[in-house]
Amino acid sequence: MDNKENMNKAYNIHSYKRSNNNYGSNNATTNTNTSNNSKNKGFIFLIVLIAVGLGCSILGGIVGSVITNISGIFSSHSIVKSYNPDLKIDDSYKSNIEAIADKSSPSVVGIQIKAKSSKSSRYPWLKLPNDSEAVSEGSGVVYTADGYIITNYHVVKSAILSDDAIIDVFTYSDYENAKTAKIVGYDAGADIAIIKIDAEGLTPMEFANSDAVRVGQTAVVIGNPAGLDFAGSVSKGIISGLNRKIKLENGVEMTLIQTDAAVNPGNSGGAMVDGTGKLMGIVNSKLVDTRLEGMGFAIPANAVKSLADFLISRKDTSKPTLGIKMDLRYTPEILTSYGMPTGVVVDSVNEGSPAEKAGIERGDIITKVAGKATPSAEVLGSVIKNNINVGEKISIEIYRDGKTMMVEATLGE
Numbered sequence: 001m002d003n004k005e006n007m008n009k010a011y012n013i014h015s016y017k018r019s020n021n022n023y024g025s026n027n028a029t030t031n032t033n034t035s036n037n038s039k040n041k042g043f044i045f046l047i048v049l050i051a052v053g054l055g056c057s058i059l060g061g062i063v064g065s066v067i068t069n070i071s072g073i074f075s076s077h078s079i080v081k082s083y084n085p086d087l088k089i090d091d092s093y094k095s096n097i098e099a100i101a102d103k104s105s106p107s108v109v110g111i112q113i114k115a116k117s118s119k120s121s122r123y124p125w126l127k128l129p130n131d132s133e134a135v136s137e138g139s140g141v142v143y144t145a146d147g148y149i150i151t152n153y154h155v156v157k158s159a160i161l162s163d164d165a166i167i168d169v170f171t172y173s174d175y176e177n178a179k180t181a182k183i184v185g186y187d188a189g190a191d192i193a194i195i196k197i198d199a200e201g202l203t204p205m206e207f208a209n210s211d212a213v214r215v216g217q218t219a220v221v222i223g224n225p226a227g228l229d230f231a232g233s234v235s236k237g238i239i240s241g242l243n244r245k246i247k248l249e250n251g252v253e254m255t256l257i258q259t260d261a262a263v264n265p266g267n268s269g270g271a272m273v274d275g276t277g278k279l280m281g282i283v284n285s286k287l288v289d290t291r292l293e294g295m296g297f298a299i300p301a302n303a304v305k306s307l308a309d310f311l312i313s314r315k316d317t318s319k320p321t322l323g324i325k326m327d328l329r330y331t332p333e334i335l336t337s338y339g340m341p342t343g344v345v346v347d348s349v350n351e352g353s354p355a356e357k358a359g360i361e362r363g364d365i366i367t368k369v370a371g372k373a374t375p376s377a378e379v380l381g382s383v384i385k386n387n388i389n390v391g392e393k394i395s396i397e398i399y400r401d402g403k404t405m406m407v408e409a410t411l412g413e
Contacts, residue, residue: 096275100220101234103277106172107142107205108222108270110231111151111181111195115158115165134158139223139270140169140195141282143308147199149181150308151269152284153191156183157378160193169197175231185311187386188378189252191284192304194311205271208278210300213257215239221261221283221296223270230266237261237294239280246285246297251332251342251375256297257281263296272298279304311386320390320411323353324360326377335365341399342375343367358409360398367404368397384411 113136138155142148149169159165160183168178179197186193219239224231241258248254259272263286272281281298327347335342343365349356360366366374370387374380388394390413395406 096218097220097234097236100218100273100275100277101222104205104220104222104271104273104279105232105234106203108172108232109140109142109149110170110175110224110228111138111140111149111155111269112136112168112170112178112228113156113159113165114168115162137224137227137266138268139266139283141205141269141271141279142171142202143194144204145200145202147179147197147202148184148308148312149195149197150282150304151193151195152282153186153188153193153378153382154284155269156186156193156195157188159183160186167195169195170228170231171197171199171202172232173202184315185386186382187307187311188376188382190303190307190382191248191252191254191299192282192307192311194308205273206278207301207305208274208276208280210257210280210302213239213242213274213280213300215242218275219259219261219280220273220275220277221259221263221267221270222273223267223283225262225264225266227266235262240295244297248285252379254284254297254299256285257300259296259298260294261296262294267296314386318390318413319385320388320392320413321354322384322409322411323350323355324348324366325350326380328377332375341365341367341404342373343399344374344377344380354409354411358396358407360396360407360409361400363400365399366396367399368395370394370396 115134115136136155136158138151140149140151140155143150153160156167159167167181167183169181170176170178179199181195181197184194184196215238217239219237221235221237223233225233237260239257240260244256244258246254246256257272257280261272263283267283268285270283271279272283274280279301281300282304283296283298285297287295287297324346325348327345330345332342335345346355346360346362346364346366348362349360366380368374369380369383372383372387374383388411390411393408393410395408397404397406399405
C-alpha cells in the first residue's frame with residue numbers, strides 16, 4: 001500500500017459521549033487506534049465522525065459545568081441581511097467574521113439524543129445493562145422555516161437504531177427549551193439525515209454554490225464542539241482542499257471539502273459557511289493524528305441540498321423490505337482480511353420474503369443492490385429505502401462460494 005492509499009484509508013470512530021447524564025464528569029480519554037503498515041512507513045490516519053456520539057470513546061463531560069443559559073453565548077446583534085453583496089459590515093461590527101457569525105448562527109441548532117442502552121439497537125449483541133442511558137450530542141442546520149433540519153446520519157444513528165430514543169433540538173431563539181424531533185429520512189452512505197420539529201419562523205440557512213468554492217477562500221465553522229456546553233461556537237479558517245476522497249470505517253467513500261477551521265467532536269451536522277454567511281458544506285469529520293492538525297471536512301452544500309429535497313419528498317412513501325437478517329459482526333475490514341469483497345453478510349432469510357424468492361441464502365454477501373455498492377448494513381438499508389419502491393423488481397449482486405452472481409427480487413412492504 002503506497003502513501004496515497006494509506007492517507008485515503010481511515011477509520012470512523014466516535015470520540016465523545018455523555019453517559020447517565022453525568023455532565024459533571026471530567027473523565028476524558030481519546031481513542032485513536034490506527035493500524036500499521038508493515039511494508040512501508042506511510043501515514044495511516046483516523047477519520048473521526050465528529051458527533052458527541054453514542055458508543056464513543058471519551059466518557060463524561062469535557063467540562064464540569066451544567067448547561068444553564070446557553071442562549072447567553074450568542075451575540076445580541078440583529079441578523080445581517082447583506083454583504084458582498086450578501087453581507088454588510090458596518091460600524092457595529094469589529095470584523096467580518098463577527099458579521100458572518102451573526103448572520104449564520106440563527107440557522108444552526110443543537111441536537112441531543114437520549115436512548116436507553118438496553119434498547120439502543122435492534123441487534124441483541126449490542127445490548128447494554130438495563131439501567132444505563134446514553135446521551136449523544138451534535139449540531140444541525142435549519143433547512144426550512146417550519147422545522148426541517150439537516151444533520152449527519154451518524155449524529156442521529158443511535159435514535160434510528162433505538163426503539164425509544166428521544167431527539168431534542170435546541171434552536172437559536174430558544175436554547176433553554178428543547179423541541180422534540182422525529183426522523184424524516186436519512187442516507188447512511190451520504191452521512192445525511194433530515195429531522196423535523198414543530199416550529200414556525202425559524203431562520204433557514206442560505207446555500208452557496210459549492211461547485212464554485214475555491215481553495216483559499218474564507219471558511220467559518222459554526223456548531224457545538226464538545227456538545228451543548230459550548231453551543232454556537234465559531235471558528236475561522238480557509239478552504240484547504242477540494243474533492244478529497246475519504247474512506248470511512250463502514251466502507252463508504254465520500255468526496256468532501258477540506259478546511260483548516262477548528263473542527264471538534266460535536267461539530268457534526270453543523271455549518272461551514274463562506275465569507276457571505278452562506279452554507280458551503282455540512283461538517284462531518286476530521287483527520288486525527290499526532291503529526292497533524294487543522295484537517296476538517298464537510299459534505300458539499302449542493303449534494304446536501306439535493307439529498308435533503310429528495311428525502312423530504314419521500315417522507316410519506318411506503319418503505320420496501322428485502323426480508324433478511326444481517327450479520328453485523330462482519331465489518332468491511334474483517335471481510336477484506338478474509339479476502340472477500342465488502343458487503344452485507346446474510347445471517348438468515350425470512351420465510352416467504354422477497355429475498356427467499358430471489359434465492360438469497362444464509363452466508364451470502366450482498367455487494368450491490370440496483371447497481372449501488374452496499375459495503376455496510378446501514379448503507380444497504382438506505383439504498384433500499386431511498387431508491388426502490390414497493391413492488392419494484394431490482395437486481396442484487398451477491399458473493400457466494402468464491403463466485404459473484406446476480407439475482408432479482410421484487411421488494412415487499
